[in-house]
Amino acid sequence: MKPIKLLFLSALTVMIFNSCEQIIDNMQLKKEQEAQTSAYMGRWVGNYSGDESGSLILDIKKSGSVEVIRSSNGVEDRYYTDIFSGASLQVTSSPKSGFTLYGNMETHTGTWKMGNSNGTWSVNKQ
Known part of the structure; x- marks a missing residue:
């Protein structure tokens, strides 16, 4: 495989991984916010x-x-x-x-x- 293609695929893999990680973090934050209960409700x-x-x-x-x-x-x-x-x-x-x-x-x-x-x-x- 040519070095440019390998570099491109590596960068693409990192971007996909970071995007998925951010989506998972956002979903976790939303779940935590939904589970909160204000003491003054x-x-x-x-x-x-x-x-x-x-x-x-x-x-x-x-x-x-x-x-x-x-x-x-x-x-x-x-x-x-x-x-x-x-x-x-x-x-x-x-x-x-x-x-x-x-x-x-x-x-x-x-x-x-x-x-x-x-x-x-x-x-x-x-």
Whole structure:
């Protein structure tokens, strides 16, 4: 076999092996994520107050993803995020309003910010 063909086949073999290994790693990571259960899983209902006030629902899924439902003066802002780590909560901003939550699920409380407005929030498990 010519050296160029041998080199090409060797490189191709390495690329295939690396691709298969990456696919297997990704499948394993997905299985681990699906098996996770957040200690705070469930529906949490409460209020936020400060420069603005309204009701707040945090629906925490098994995986730890969070659906946030914020209502104020009959207007609902609903968005989803995957940012949830342990008891610390930093929910990404709502694409609609910029409303962002910070807090701790052990105490069920925290702060919120939306533009120049801010305040506090608290929830209880329903």
